[in-house]
Amino acid sequence: MNSAIETLAPYAFTALRQRKEALQAQGIELLDFGVGDPQDPTPAFIRQALTAALTPESRYPTSAGLPELRQAIAGWFGRRFGVTLDPDVHVLPANGSKEALFNLGLALLDDPRRGPQAVGVPELAYQVYADSARLHHAEVIPLPLDTDWLPDLNALTPDVLGRLRLLWLNYPNNPTGAVAPPSYYREVLALAERWDFYVASDEAYSELWYDSPPPSLLQTGLERAIVINTLSKRSNMTAYRSGLIAGDAQVLATLRNVRPRMGVATPEFIQQAARAAWEDEAHVTAQRLRYAERRQLFIEVLARKELVVDASAATFYLWVRVPERVAGRSSREFAEWLLERGIVVLPGEFLGARGAGHVRLALVPPLETCQRAVEILDSVL
Amino acid sequence: MNSAIETLAPYAFTALRQRKEALQAQGIELLDFGVGDPQDPTPAFIRQALTAALTPESRYPTSAGLPELRQAIAGWFGRRFGVTLDPDVHVLPANGSKEALFNLGLALLDDPRRGPQAVGVPELAYQVYADSARLHHAEVIPLPLDTDWLPDLNALTPDVLGRLRLLWLNYPNNPTGAVAPPSYYREVLALAERWDFYVASDEAYSELWYDSPPPSLLQTGLERAIVINTLSKRSNMTAYRSGLIAGDAQVLATLRNVRPRMGVATPEFIQQAARAAWEDEAHVTAQRLRYAERRQLFIEVLARKELVVDASAATFYLWVRVPERVAGRSSREFAEWLLERGIVVLPGEFLGARGAGHVRLALVPPLETCQRAVEILDSVL
Numbered sequence: 113m114n115s116a117i118e119t120l121a122p123y124a125f126t127a128l129r130q131r132k133e134a135l136q137a138q139g140i141e142l143l144d145f146g147v148g149d150p151q152d153p154t155p156a157f158i159r160q161a162l163t164a165a166l167t168p169e170s171r172y173p174t175s176a177g178l179p180e181l182r183q184a185i186a187g188w189f190g191r192r193f194g195v196t197l198d199p200d201v202h203v204l205p206a207n208g209s210k211e212a213l214f215n216l217g218l219a220l221l222d223d224p225r226r227g228p229q230a231v232g233v234p235e236l237a238y239q240v241y242a243d244s245a246r247l248h249h250a251e252v253i254p255l256p257l258d259t260d261w262l263p264d265l266n267a268l269t270p271d272v273l274g275r276l277r278l279l280w281l282n283y284p285n286n287p288t289g290a291v292a293p294p295s296y297y298r299e300v301l302a303l304a305e306r307w308d309f310y311v312a313s314d315e316a317y318s319e320l321w322y323d324s325p326p327p328s329l330l331q332t333g334l335e336r337a338i339v340i341n342t343l344s345k346r347s348n349m350t351a352y353r354s355g356l357i358a359g360d361a362q363v364l365a366t367l368r369n370v371r372p373r374m375g376v377a378t379p380e381f382i383q384q385a386a387r388a389a390w391e392d393e394a395h396v397t398a399q400r401l402r403y404a405e406r407r408q409l410f411i412e413v414l415a416r417k418e419l420v421v422d423a424s425a426a427t428f429y430l431w432v433r434v435p436e437r438v439a440g441r442s443s444r445e446f447a448e449w450l451l452e453r454g455i456v457v458l459p460g461e462f463l464g465a466r467g468a469g470h471v472r473l474a475l476v477p478p479l480e481t482c483q484r485a486v487e488i489l490d491s492v493l
Numbered sequence: 494m495n496s497a498i499e500t501l502a503p504y505a506f507t508a509l510r511q512r513k514e515a516l517q518a519q520g521i522e523l524l525d526f527g528v529g530d531p532q533d534p535t536p537a538f539i540r541q542a543l544t545a546a547l548t549p550e551s552r553y554p555t556s557a558g559l560p561e562l563r564q565a566i567a568g569w570f571g572r573r574f575g576v577t578l579d580p581d582v583h584v585l586p587a588n589g590s591k592e593a594l595f596n597l598g599l600a601l602l603d604d605p606r607r608g609p610q611a612v613g614v615p616e617l618a619y620q621v622y623a624d625s626a627r628l629h630h631a632e633v634i635p636l637p638l639d640t641d642w643l644p645d646l647n648a649l650t651p652d653v654l655g656r657l658r659l660l661w662l663n664y665p666n667n668p669t670g671a672v673a674p675p676s677y678y679r680e681v682l683a684l685a686e687r688w689d690f691y692v693a694s695d696e697a698y699s700e701l702w703y704d705s706p707p708p709s710l711l712q713t714g715l716e717r718a719i720v721i722n723t724l725s726k727r728s729n730m731t732a733y734r735s736g737l738i739a740g741d742a743q744v745l746a747t748l749r750n751v752r753p754r755m756g757v758a759t760p761e762f763i764q765q766a767a768r769a770a771w772e773d774e775a776h777v778t779a780q781r782l783r784y785a786e787r788r789q790l791f792i793e794v795l796a797r798k799e800l801v802v803d804a805s806a807a808t809f810y811l812w813v814r815v816p817e818r819v820a821g822r823s824s825r826e827f828a829e830w831l832l833e834r835g836i837v838v839l840p841g842e843f844l845g846a847r848g849a850g851h852v853r854l855a856l857v858p859p860l861e862t863c864q865r866a867v868e869i870l871d872s873v874l
Contacts, residue, residue, distance in 0.1 A: 113600060113601055113744075114599060114604070114751075115603050115604060115607060116604065117600070117747060117750060120750070120751075120754070123750070123753045126555075126753055129555075149552055151552075152550075154549060154550075154551060159549070162547065163547065168535060168540070169533075169534050169535075170535060170729075170730075170731065170732030170733075171530055171532075171732060172530055172731045172732070173732065173734070207588070208756050209756075210754075210756030211755065211756030211757065212756070213756075214756050215755075215756075218495060218628060219494060219495055219498070221495060222494065222495050223495070223497065223605060224604060224605065224606055224630075225630075226496060240754050244754070247751070247754075249604045249605075249606075249630075348551075349551075350551065350552055350553045351552060351760050352551075352760055353554070353759075353760055363494075366498060369498060369501070370495075370498055370501075370628070372504045372507055373501070373504060373591075373620070373625070373628075374591070374592065374595045374596075375588065375589050375590075375592030375594075375596075375621075375734070377589075377734065379733055379734055379763070380732060382760070
């Protein structure tokens with residue numbers, strides 16, 4: 113078997129799910145801000161688009177996807193970011209963003225007998241970037257985060273840069289809610305050109321913002337840039353597994369060659385639902401307002417109790433510093449303390465050592481649940 | 494990038510699809526027996542099961558799948574093959590069978606720096622078995638077929654067996670329609686135990702039979718055996734991407750660990766449709782009758798014209814020998830000759846050199862189209 117499997121950490125969300133289910137089986141009522149799994153309904157027009165496309169006769173979907181879906185995605189990039197993409201050259205649909213980012217390793221990483229290869233992953237990040245690198249036999253380089261929660265590019269020595277094949281970014285960021293400025297993207301792509309590596313930007317949270325829409329890596333350039341996005345957060349479509357890959361023409365050409373062999377084609381009835389979702393912004397605006405309302409509740413109670421919220425400019429996460437008055441002051445202990453009071457949060461340590469001083473709150477439960485949680489926080493903090 | 498990509502043949506079905514579309518764009522009407530893509534409708538009760546599960550609220554599916562789907566699959570194995578499977582130990586849902594068989598390579602093949610590793614693939618086979626092996630940096634060993642169209646195990650030298658990690662089988666077979674007897678499976682699993690490799694059996698066509706139901710590898714044993722099956726052919730659900738992986742407990746445990754990281758979870762509304770499909774046999778019986786009726790038409794005309802049909806005991810394929818009277822006698826030339834007469838078939842050469850003397854007819858078009866094709870054959874052969 114693949115010996116890299118032994119080096120993988122347990123899949124965190126599986127572990128968290130099991131722990132929660134065990135507590136709930138004991139009859140404990142939990143207000144769950146732990147997992148970033150949107151709970152609001154998928155808009156009816158999207159479900160209707162799926163049902164309308166569910167014909168008696170059907171056929172194998174292609175991994176290249178329906179032209180009208182690629183067109184809808186390119187259109188969205190144009191309207192949202194002012195980026196012009198050719199739907200036949202720069203865009204592919206994906207079977208959800210996890211599939212897309214996991215499988216990027218298969219295409220971009222080589223036979224390890226042909227030389228050393230490394231993948232740069234922020235020290236606090238979604239587990240799958242590193243898991244994919246390890247399972248495809250590449251070295252994982254954890255990148256320290258600077259005070260703005262951005263990977264510190266100065267930490268990349270010439271030695272590491274020489275074997276770097278791929279660098280992962282994720283802004284707006286999970287778990288910190290930090291946003292990367294265009295100047296940072298310019299710096300990264302310049303470095304990628306100088307040292308011949310690709311930059312993959314997971315932009316799953318790009319639409320969940322509060323004050324101003326965050327930029328995309330593709331606004332800085334298409335060459336060496338690969339963006340992965342998804343309808344999971346934007347349109348509450350986690351159940352549908354529908355995302356996109358866009359960017360560098362050569363990488364996309366390689367993916368168009370490799371992906372038909374991989375079984376990653378999305379059912380066409382889902383592609384039609386996805387098309388409807390990318391073509392509409394009204395439901396996204398409405399969803400942003402829902403998160404803003406919940407966020408305001410928490411921001412207020414946390415400020416009143418003198419807890420510090422770091423970053424958290426976008427995404428549906430709040431990145432809350434463990435207060436000094438909590439014994440031990442580790443994120444695990446604070447999370448455990450909150451759990452005993454009925455509130456599930458994610459200990460920052462779950463995502464890496466750098467997260468030890470913070471817990472992550474995912475503002476996904478309905479407003480009423482948020483209000484109850486805020487009342488609890490008001491009384492116990 | 495992955496240098497194995499350069500060694501891959503163009504994806505055959507993409508090429509075939511493009512060629513057909515080019516001809517159709519010229520206004521040429523084609524009766525298409527080329528691609529094994531079922532055209533009959535998905536039964537209404539399956540579509541209804543999907544629609545009923547398409548709730549406003551939803552969540553991330555898990556790659557472990559819904560317990561009720563795993564139970565339905567285990568139940569089906571019990572009724573169909575008399576094999577007892579523990580749904581929590583021996584069964585996983587897959588996002589279609591192509592995904593399952595492609596990704597098996599990631600789990601079972603190791604870092605190539607740790608030693609040589611080979612994958613055995615029948616010389617005539619679905620392209621993805623070898624593509625997956627190459628993209629995961631293993632050597633591909635093409636296995637010659639014996640006169641029964643079964644991989645000749647005597648061709649496996651001790652040298653090859655020493656580095657063999659995985660052997661692919663596919664019975665009922667695409668393209669030949671051959672069926673493997675239980676004695677062959679016993680021989681293969683005994684060899685696998687002696688030489689420490691896994692046997693992966695793609696049983697996508699197990700339900701499309703005429704005289705008697707073909708066996709499953711799992712009837713011979715679970716250890717070292719991995720079966721992949723799908724609803725694509727059995728229930729006309731190519732569009733849904735839903736299949737299964739079953740067998741060896743240790744391999745399945747590894748897959749339960751690795752697959753949550755890969756983005757291969759099937760949407761739950763599709764899992765509910767899949768559950769309904771595995772729990773029903775009536776629609777499968779009806780579908781078998783449809784294929785039998787079409788097959789009879791072709792068997793008759795081909796016999797009358799003294800064309801030889803080899804194997805073809807199961808699947809919806811007919812494996813037809815290129816007649817002596819066709820100039821050149823290559824499968825490409827015969828296919829081209831038929832194409833000029835409006836009938837699309839797959840040249841056996843497309844699937845490997847051993848197929849050069851045959852063409853493959855996929856009996857997927859409706860009866861009326863089959864009748865028209867038979868009339869053409871009757872007049873031109």
